[in-house]
Amino acid sequence: MGLKGWRVFAAATIFGILFLNGICFSEKAPNYSFLHEATSAPDVSFYDYIIVGGGTTGCPLAATLSQNYTVLLLERGCSPYGNPNITFLSTFGAALSDQSPSSPSQRFISEDGVISSRARVLGGGSCLNAGFYTRASTSYVTDMGWDGKLVNESYQWVEKKVAFEPPVRQWQSAVRDGLVEAGIRPYNGFTYDHLNGTKIGGTIFDQDGVRHTAADLLEYANPNGLTVLLHASVHKILFRTKGRSKPLAHGVIFRDASGIKHKAYLKRGAKNEVIVSAGALGSPQLLMLSGIGPENHLKEHKISVVYHQPFVGQGMSDNPMNAIYVPSPSPVELSLIQVVGITHFGSYIEAASGENFAGGSTSRDFGLFSPKIGQLSTLPPKQRTPEALSKAIDDMSKLDETAFRGGFILEKIMGPLSSGNLTLIKKNPNVNPSVTFNYFQEPEDLQRCVDGIKVIENIIESKPFSKFRYNDLPLPALLNLTASSPVNLLPKHRNASTSLEQFCKDTVMTIWHYHGGCQVNRVVDHDYKVLGLDNLRVIDGSTFNYSPGTNPQATVMMLGRYMGVRILNERLASELPN
Structure with missing residues (x-):
């Protein structure tokens, strides 16, 4: 396919990486005796801990706390087990891309127009993401005030x-070696650690291409101490306020898949808590x-104010991603994120690739940059109707x-500073907020994208990357291909280089x-206790x-385990006789 063909490709807005159908593996779901549909829950129940959200933090947190106490984990969605769209x-x-009411993902569109x-x-997100596993930097751990050994x-x-x-x-190796040649050094090999330079990170996909998720961490749980309810949508946290200086969380109201209301309360005990792990x-x-x-916002929605907390919902950030599609004259392997370049100026470089065989079937509907999942970059955000x-x-x-046939090389920025x-x-x-x-x-942030x-x-x-590029497609042409309008079969900027700033936007x-949305020192303290309230984190x-x-997924999972251990240690120490 020549340059004209690639222009047609770009104009057709194909942001899809080809994925092979692969071998059908026989997945063995864990024998979780504690896993139930919320429809089976009693009208009223009592626990030491109630955790709202069975995601990347909630699962390791629940597994840890169940070792010594009774825990109710409420998940609004389904089980990942037995769903091949999650597993492989x-x-x-x-x-x-599945937008049915029973889908494990729920689409939302920010007011910025990004889907x-x-x-x-x-x-949680570990069931849907591209699988890259890498730890936070040591400076991040220090800034958060976490215990490095326990981390x-x-x-x-x-x-x-x-x-x-x-x-x-081959393709990921070419990106890796290209990063090193481009000066993103040193090369640190395979490591989970966050180190400046180029490295190979971990993945939650095993050697057979099978995904392992935060739900697998429930294998650590004490089955006698844990109850997990699926399709349990929590509508409200319950508080006691009468005669108290601080409102005290003492339970939740949730509804099952049939819309039936249930109440779960904390058992009597000064240390029992409701913990919210429902995501950003x-x-x-x-x-x-x-x-x-x-x-004022609560009153607009006729919600009784329990505690005025102006910082709830503030500080919302999303790391912007920008990618360049690189068509390849040679076949490329199926890969998600494996290589990362950690630059000194605050931009991270990653890559993903697809593969196809002539005459073979393709999964062109899917991929990290497919319009089927909302990743449409050929139009500015507000025009992605x-x-x-x-x-x-x-x-x-x-x-x-x-x-x-080709792949995407992407950059995302550190932070970001914008919120x-x-x-x-x-x-x-x-309903999405x-x-x-x-x-x-x-x-x-914009300068980091440009860099x-x-x-x-x-x-x-x-x-190192020469095998996987067309010599007649320099960066300006690739930028124009990536950003071409679907109503325009030719690049937008035929006689001038695309502004990198405008390309980023x-x-x-x-x-x-x-x-x-619930940031430390604004909504919660360094122990993740909600400021101004009792028994709520x-x-x-x-x-x-x-x-x-x-x-972030490695650190979000780590945080569930970390805080579970912290809570257990502090509570057990307080319960020891003097």
Whole structure:
């Protein structure tokens, strides 16, 4: 396929990586005797701990606390086990593209116009993501005030179940060597650690391409101490306020799949707690629905104010992602994120690739950059309408399979510094809140994107990458191909280089690393206790001021284990006789 063909490819807005159908593995689901549908729950029940959200933090937290106490884990979604769209690397993207009411992902569109997804499945985002596993930097651990020894032990606890070294084949190796040639040094080999330079990170996909999720960490649980309820949508946290200086959380109201209301209460005990681990959207949303948030906003929705907390929903950030598609004259392997370049200027470089065989079947509907999952970068964010997505998907179906041979090299920025806010739209917790991230509002974020794109140019033009590029497609042509309008079969800027600043703004997508809304020192303290209330904590990515490492899932899982151990140790110490 020549340059004209690639222009047609870009105009058709094909942001899809081809994935093989793969071998059908026989997945063996864990024998979780504690896993039940919420419809089986009693009208009223009592526990030492009630955890709202069975995601990347909630699962390790529940498994840890169940060793010594009774724990109720409430998950609004389904089980990941037995769903091939979750399990296999070869079908990555299928769960994200599924927009049925029973889908493990729930699409939302930020007020910025960028399309994203939130998990509704046991195991949370670890059931939907591209699988990259890497720890936070030592400076991040220090800044958070965490105990370094316990952090390392907690990471190792997670890694025994869910982390693996990926097989690095030709295309990923070319990106790796291109990064090193581009000056992103030193080369640190395979490591989970966050180190400046180029490295191979971990993955939650094993050698057979089978995904391992945070739900697998429930294998550590004491089955006699844990109850997990699926399709349990928590509508409200219950508080006692009469005669108290601080409102005290003492239970929750949740509804099952049939809409039947249930109440779960904390057993009598000064140390028992409700812990919210519902994610960066779900946690601030639930606090507001329960009367914890900005007073005026709660009153607008006729929600009784339990505690005026103006910072709930503030500090919402999402790491912007920008990618360049590189068509390849040679076949490339199927890969998700494996290599990362950690630059000194605050941009992270990663890559993913596809593969196809002439005459073979393709999974062109899916991929890290597919319009089917909302990743449409050929139009500026505000123009990514349902009609535009539909047209992109239709155009994609008409392309020759050779159009899918290639890969994407992406950059995401550290932090970011830009932030926005979250507000309620409805009182129904199953309806997405309104969220604004203000991508590139801070000039430093935009500059980091520009600098990252320049590194990508150096990778593409490097000697190690030469096998996987067309010589007649320099970076300006690739930028124009990536950002071409679907109504324009020729590049936008035929006689001039595309402005990198404008490219960053026009092609911004999510990498699903949004965070904030219940941040430390604003909504919770360093023990993740909600300020101004008793017996209530928030433990998840909503507490982050900025995203840890290049990809946060390892740290979010670690945090569940870390805080579970902290809570157990502190409580057991307090219960020892003098």
